[in-house]
Amino acid sequence: MYVAVKGGERAIENAHAWLAEERRGNPDIVELSIAQIREQLALAVNRVMAEGSLYDPDLAALAIKQARGDLIEAIFLIRAYRTTLPRFGASRPVDTGAMACDRRISATFKDLPGGQILGPTFDYTHRLLDFKLAAEGAVPQAATRDAGTGPVPHVADFLNREGLIEDAPPVDTPPPDLTREPLEFPADRALRLQALARADEGFTLGLAYSTQRGYARNHAFVGELRIGSVPVEMDIPELGFAIEIGEITLTECETVNQFKGSKTEPPQFTRGYGLVFGQTERKAISMALVDRAMRWQELGEDDQGAPAQDIEFVLAHADNIQATGFLEHIKLPHYVDFQSELELVRKLRREAGASQLQEAAE
Amino acid sequence: MKDTSSEDTPRKAWMSLLAKAPEGRVAALFDAQHARPAFTWLRAPEIGSTMVRARAGATGAPFNLGEMTVTRCALTLESGEVGHAYIQGRRKADAEMAALVDALMQTAQANRLRETVLDPLEAEMEAARATRAAKAAATKVDFFTMTRGED
Structure with missing residues (x-):
């Protein structure tokens, strides 16, 4: 049996407003731009594009901002957006x-x-925190060398x-x-x-x-x-x-x-x-x-x-x-499902109790 | 099927160049030297996706890797030339500009457009590519042999 109930609209609205405020964090701290995320958190952007299955660095950066850095939530946003796009065709296999x-x-x-x-690899770095990055500063320019063609x-x-x-x-x-x-x-x-x-x-x-x-x-x-x-x-x-x-x-x-x-x-x-x-x-x-x-x-x-x-x-x-999606859905209301489980457990306990009484009497 | 690879090579090349241009760059080069002509839309700019394919083991059977965003449009100049654009990303203004250049490249303005828009764009993109390749080359490992163990 499926029973629909209503309620919680105002709570939901207020929760979302608070989410927006928490996402922004302390307003005294300068706000992150999409371009900053795209340029400076590029590997997070890449993961969201890969698992979101849509190559668009700006969209992935926006999703990361909206998801407060929760990459799976960001991937979810990209997957949902992807379904709204008309498919123009398929490419030739890339070479x-x-x-x-x-x-x-x-x-x-x-x-x-x-x-x-x-x-530009992390390999051979010492994996020691670089406190220079905590301070603003210019980065040294990468070396160049004649490249073969x-x-x-x-x-x-x-x-x-x-x-x-x-x-x-x-x-x-x-x-x-x-x-x-x-x-x-x-x-x-x-x-x-x-x-x-x-x-x-x-x-x-x-x-x-x-x-x-x-x-x-x-x-x-x-x-x-x-x-x-x-x-x-x-x-x-x-x-x-x-x-x-x-x-x-x-x-x-x-x-x-x-x-x-x-x-x-x-x-x-x-x-x-x-x-x-x-x-x-x-x-x-x-x-x-x-x-x-x-x-x-x-x-x-x-x-x-x-x-x-x-x-x-x-x-x-x-x-x-x-x-x-499947994992997190179990946190959403299952009141009716649970009510029936509760009834079942109570019934089993009553039956168990009754049979014990009977055994004691015999 | 007609062999288009030979007859459409120049058009294929400029359309490919326009599709890969950095955001707003074609318009900046164009507007500095040219007035925008009147046109009518055949297909107003539209955002969609293309499924990118690759091959198993780089050379084997094709598989679907994932999609990319693409903007496309088509327009007609008053003189009748039709311009098309298919460009990466969600960039309606850039798609319009690319389709306009594609149409104008089929008119008497082609030579001037090549000199003022396509050639500088190609040079900039080549320079960016060369800079990246030079940085990669600087990280190439030069092995040298240390003392071997045998006496």
């Missing part, structure tokens, strides 16, 4: 081989064509030339889209990659870590990690040709994994793939490890019963908006 790399490293080859480019080749290409790594031949089947069709199982790799690209970073990290600790162990090396910008090209029907409609920053991680070989494949390296909007390195590496773990069946590996191998478990729980 990450043509990326203008800010960062490009390989853990498998020291001397690789294009070199190890560290980029032309794109940097992918590491997998070199291994591929020797046939030591599985090939990823281009096919052009239109990919499934979980924003249009409900997620169904079995989910092919294209669908899994879409789900992982927008999956919660913490969940993906935890699963990836579990594979490193031995649950679906597949010993990954980071063959390559690159961060940089790529143009996005789309076919424009009214023009009859494709144009670049913009440029986005992506983080790509390709892992190289041991593979003993199978009945049909010789021993070789296999690959896991991570690609995420923005500079989102932890997420991209995690995605590649989880992608590889979920490929066990296709590669003829054993089902070790590990969580990361369970495609349905991973995909059904990786989306933080679905998860938080």
Whole structure:
């Protein structure tokens, strides 16, 4: 039975007004602008774009401000906004081989064509709080050096030339889209990659870590990690040709994994793939490890019963908006549900009490 | 299907350039040198999204990575040329400007527009790209061999 009740309008209105005031904080402190968030909290903006599944730094910055820095709430706002947009079409697959790399490293080859480019990384910092940042001050200018021209080749290409790594031949089947069709199982790799690209970073990290600790162990090396910008090209029907409609920053991680070989494949390296909007390195590496773990069946590996191998478990729980929606709904009024539970417990206790009395009498 | 890659290369190039221009930059360059012509909307500026696709393992089967915001519009000049714009972000004014330049590039004004708008824009964007590439290059690791263990 569903019983509707009314009430609380004024309380809700007042709660929202207070929320607005708390969001602003002490009015003596200067207010944050969207541009400040976009420029100075760029990695938070990137996470909101990636998991909100909508590339728009200004919108992500606005969402972070509105959500008071609660990134999952911000992602929720972006997902809700996304559903209001008419879809103009789909891009051609982006060419990450043509990326203008800010960062490009390989853990498998020291001397690789294009070199190890560290980029603006936290790696090798001492993780000591820098109290200079608490004071205003000019930042030193980044050094520059003559850059080679032309794109940097992918590491997998070199291994591929020797046939030591599985090939990823281009096919052009239109990919499934979980924003249009409900997620169904079995989910092919294209669908899994879409789900992982927008999956919660913490969940993906935890699963990836579990594979490193031995649950679906597949010993990954980071063959390559690159961060940089790529143009996005789309076919424009009214023009009859494709144009670049913009440029986005992506983080790509390709892992190289041991593979003993199978009945049909010789021993070789296999690959896991991570690609995420923005500079989102932890997420991209995690995605590649989880992608590889979920490929066990296709590669003829054993089902070790590990969580990361369970495609349905991973995909059904990786989306933080679905998860938080269901989790947080239990704090909303369940008065009637609870009333019936209460009645049931009282009834059971009455029955238990009655039977005890009867036993005592006998 | 007609082979558009050859005949539309210049238009494809300027439309791609206009789409990637920083906010307000095309209008600043244009308004400094040109008066805005009259036009009528074929499609007023509209904000929507494009699903960005990528390939598994960079080269394999395509998958949907996520969407990006896009603004599009189309207009006609009084002389009949049609201009289109599809540009990243939610930027109606920039989309209008891009479509106007696209239309005007099909008129006798093309050469002057190239000199006053497209070429300077391209040079600025190339300079920004080169600066970033030079900063990246400065973080390239130069390995050198320390003393090897053997005697």
